[in-house]
Amino acid sequence: xxxxxxxxxxxxYLHLGSVYSALFAWRAAREGGGRFLVRIEDxxxxxxxxxxxxxxxxxxAWLGLNWDGEVRRQSEHxxxxxxxxERLDAMGVLYxxxxxxxxxxIEIQRAGGAPHGPDxxxxxxxxxxxxxxxxxxxxxxxxxPAWRLDMAAAVAKAGPLDFTxxxxxxxxxxxxxxxxxxxxxxxxxxxxxxxxxxDDALQGVTCVTRGEDLLPSTDVHRVLQALLGLPEPExxxxxxxxxPNGKRFAKRDKSVSVPDLRAAGKTPAEICAMADxxxxxxxx
Numbered sequence: 001x002x003x004x005x006x007x008x009x010x011x012x013y014l015h016l017g018s019v020y021s022a023l024f025a026w027r028a029a030r031e032g033g034g035r036f037l038v039r040i041e042d043x044x045x046x047x048x049x050x051x052x053x054x055x056x057x058x059x060x061a062w063l064g065l066n067w068d069g070e071v072r073r074q075s076e077h078x079x080x081x082x083x084x085x086e087r088l089d090a091m092g093v094l095y096x097x098x099x100x101x102x103x104x105x106i107e108i109q110r111a112g113g114a115p116h117g118p119d120x121x122x123x124x125x126x127x128x129x130x131x132x133x134x135x136x137x138x139x140x141x142x143x144x145p146a147w148r149l150d151m152a153a154a155v156a157k158a159g160p161l162d163f164t165x166x167x168x169x170x171x172x173x174x175x176x177x178x179x180x181x182x183x184x185x186x187x188x189x190x191x192x193x194x195x196x197x198x199d200d201a202l203q204g205v206t207c208v209t210r211g212e213d214l215l216p217s218t219d220v221h222r223v224l225q226a227l228l229g230l231p232e233p234e235x236x237x238x239x240x241x242x243x244p245n246g247k248r249f250a251k252r253d254k255s256v257s258v259p260d261l262r263a264a265g266k267t268p269a270e271i272c273a274m275a276d277x278x279x280x281x282x283x284x
Contacts (some may be wrong), residue, residue, distance in 0.1 A: 059270030081190035122179030
């Protein structure tokens with residue numbers, strides 16, 4: 001049975017782009033006789049707001065995108081992510097990083113630049129060689145580190161990886177291009193990469209549907225799945241909806257937000273049709 005999920009971050013209102021993502025996952029589940037789940041990705045407590053969460057859920061229900069089971073809120077499951085971090089650390093594939101963004105930028109500038117991965121400049125590995133005793137002393141003194149995945153060590157343990165996407169087919173992973181990604185932030189016991197990987201496994205998601213901008217991230221998620229012994233889902237990345245200016249829709253663009261479209265008198269059917277029409281135009 002196919003199980004899909006729609007996982008918005010409550011940092012703003014639903015817009016036509018996120019409506020299409022929800023429709024895409026909902027149709028994949030319903031047409032396959034499966035389950036459609038909703039997850040609220042609210043680990044960033046500074047940007048995510050409860051009022052946005054409630055409005056997102058209300059708008060989804062109003063659009064007729066009914067979901068199965070309870071909504072999973074990441075902020076309520078930090079223990080799951082801490083457990084995953086502890087397992088990775090026990091494998092010897094994590095290290096604490098005390099660098100600030102400013103320090104990283106200075107280090108990159110001093111080195112004459114840094115390779116660029118899908119997420120931007122690759123971390124130069126400043127803290128990778130730090131002795132664990134020194135790191136523990138700094139932690140005991142009150143410093144809070146982020147925890148990074150030693151990608152070279154992780155890839156060596158995981159071995160060659162690939163995954164299946166419904167559109168292009170089988171894809172070979174190249175996680176090294178991301179460098180040592182953060183799996184637990186200084187202000188949180190997790191990061192996007194770790195949380196979505198753990199959640200998809202715990203929720204039994206069999207087909208991860210999401211925008212094609214997140215296709216490269218699958219390489220990192222496959223490494224984490226292999227290390228943690230989690231099942232490999234199928235993936236289905238869809239195209240991104242673009243506005244008249246050729247840019248992706250943003251939550252700050254009120255003209256295409258669901259609350260504003262509702263206030264303008266648009267019906268659920270009309271809003272879904274608008275999202276579909278934009279998706280059709282975006283398809284090569």
